[in-house]
Amino acid sequence: MQRLPVIAIAGLACENSTFTPSRTLAAAFHPKRGAAIFEKHDFLQPGTFLADAAIWKGTLIGHALPGGIVERSSYESLVEEIVSRLFEICNSLDRPLDGLWFDIHGAMSVEGLDDVEYILLSQIREVIGPTTIVSASMDLHGNVSQDLLHQLDLVTCYRTAPHVDVRETRERACRNLLTVLGEKKGERPWKAWIPIPILLPGEMTSTRDEPAKSIYAAVTEVEKEDGVLDASVWVGYAWADEPRNRAVAVVTGYNLPTIITGAETLAKNFWSARHAFKFVAPTGSLSACLDKAATPNAGRPFFISDSGDNPTAGGSGDVTWSLQQILTRSDIARPDGPRLIYASIPAPQAIENVCAAGHGATITVTAGADVDDVHAGPVTFTGRVHAIKHNDPHARVEFVLHISNTNVFVILTQLRKPYHKEHDFTDLDLRPREADIVVVKIGYLEPELWDMARGGDWMLALTPGGVDQDLKRLGHRKIVRPMWPLDDEGSFGDVDLEARIVLMSDQVGG
Structure with missing residues (x-):
């Protein structure tokens, strides 16, 4: 009888403006531990398809109301507990952990740190090792740096704003993880990543309206292609000043030419529509x-x-x-x-x-x-x-x-x-x-x-x-420039929208 994969759950989710003077503390994350995680994510309660397809182990997750940046000591206390709980789980097994669902938002900022989701996953990787398959679910207003994607095997995000597909996205992240661990027997997918030099507020990119409506409709079409596991587009988070903050397209799968074409299609759709973005209301x-x-x-x-x-x-x-x-x-x-x-x-x-x-x-x-x-x-x-x-x-x-x-x-x-x-x-x-x-x-x-x-x-x-909403009034200093619409059209030249293949350590170029 084939054994069930063992999958841990961990993550911290918050959206933090670096232009807001408030600070977010540990209690704001309302941490869920162990079995309480499955009360929040009820699609993993016993009797559901996803729950019965694996042995799920909850460590700690936290979802905070957006606010000012996270106090460093609060972040470190939560991470220490995540790492400690993962150590306990890994030490109780006679084999490496099969998978991890990384439950994040993607726009968390912490005092003194940039790209904190990458830092957090790097600390988790030190415990679970390089062979564990990691799948992340994110908000489309999160940020996907190349460093973060290097540590991930799978990643997906919401396809609606306002977000009416939160549960669906989290289920998709877990389902993709089970696909890799099951029918793909742990074979890592390729990951095509393209940064897009656009930084817009969510109020200009609602999927109720064009052009975002068509951009996100194309995501599901790319995902239908043979050899594609997931396709996603991130708008990015406009109110933090970090080098990673911008739009991004990522496509994962097992047919390298197809995922490259898919990612480039999504990125070009976004860039070509840049003049059409407008506010959702007068x-x-x-x-x-x-x-x-x-x-x-x-x-x-x-x-x-x-x-x-x-x-x-x-x-x-x-x-x-x-x-x-x-x-x-x-x-x-x-x-x-x-x-x-x-x-x-x-x-x-x-x-x-x-x-x-x-x-x-x-x-x-x-x-x-x-x-x-x-x-x-x-x-x-x-x-x-x-x-x-x-x-x-x-x-x-x-x-x-x-x-x-x-x-x-x-x-x-x-x-x-x-x-x-x-x-x-x-x-x-x-x-x-x-x-x-x-x-x-x-x-x-x-x-x-x-x-x-x-x-x-x-x-x-x-x-x-x-x-x-007037981003120029805020005064970003650390984002990669030029960035639309903060910089004039003439600042851009030829924008590189070719896919970068982001590899894990056990993959080779194709």
Whole structure:
């Protein structure tokens, strides 16, 4: 009877802006260990096809809300535990570990380190050795350096933005791993890698819209070719300043000419479309967005993306600049003004007083700018406590203030939280579908909000913060130049979009 392969699971996933002053600590990763990993990734629970095809061993995984760069000591403490758990697993076997699923995002930044996923996998390789087949699943906003790919055997990423194929991508990474260990009997696939000198925010590369829609449709066509195991395109992560940050195409498989052709097709598709990328919604200054939203004929609800401080892209979430601008608008901040919901701003120091005062009380609160005070300081306002919610998994405590003498409702939190779903609002006795204006710290709208905006209207406000959509305003210094659209067309010359074959130590050129 053929023995089942033994596969370990490890990884740390976060998206970190190097332009955000906050720091991400170990607790933010909400580490899962051992059996708890299979509760998160339920497609590996007993009785499923993937689970029954191998012996899966969980070490430690962590998925953190995007934010500022990871504190070095926090990173090292998590890595130490991953390495220790892998040592235990490897020492318990009478043979090398067959495989490892590397569960990452691809845009993690750590104090004092560049290309940290490569560094992490190098440390893991020191334990598991060079023969273990490693398969990574990633966000398409991650980064794939040549060094990282050298340590990997397989890699894949999401094919949608907003990401509605997260589970599918992780399953594909595990399925590809089992294919190599099973029918391919451990034979390593070839890997064709092409860096593309483009660095764009996700808000210009949504797969809902062209040209990204067609670029990603071509990925599945390349994958259908005989001898291709996986095809992927990464947009890259625009808000970190490291040499690896850029778009990349990777195709893996067993037919070398086919994977080269596939990778070059995907890379050329991306590069040739560079002039066609545009924002997913009409854009403007916050003032321009509010001007339009406040007009009587504006669609309702009218969503405004406060994009510069988006916590799901790496913003600190506590920039007060936009909220302060809203509260100075005489056409909005008045008793008979439009019903406006603002989500959200942290106010951890106010939590105790608000909870003591209770629902319906009128209270004065100071909020925001604890971390990111570059663009504006804390904001102080008075209002009636409209709702209080405890034990939120992200915010811990949330409350809503109905600002005095206005029709403005501000969501305040103990810890920063993204507001992506309708129940995030209705749980706080807010009805976004019935509001006039909803301002959310987000870039492109997640599916439920997008659905609401389709019945109303939407603009993306180009606001300041650690994930500013105006990349030139941020000032990248370490990325490889020239880079589109940061540099003029004349800076590029002939762009090299030929595939590089990235080898493992036991492969030879073909």
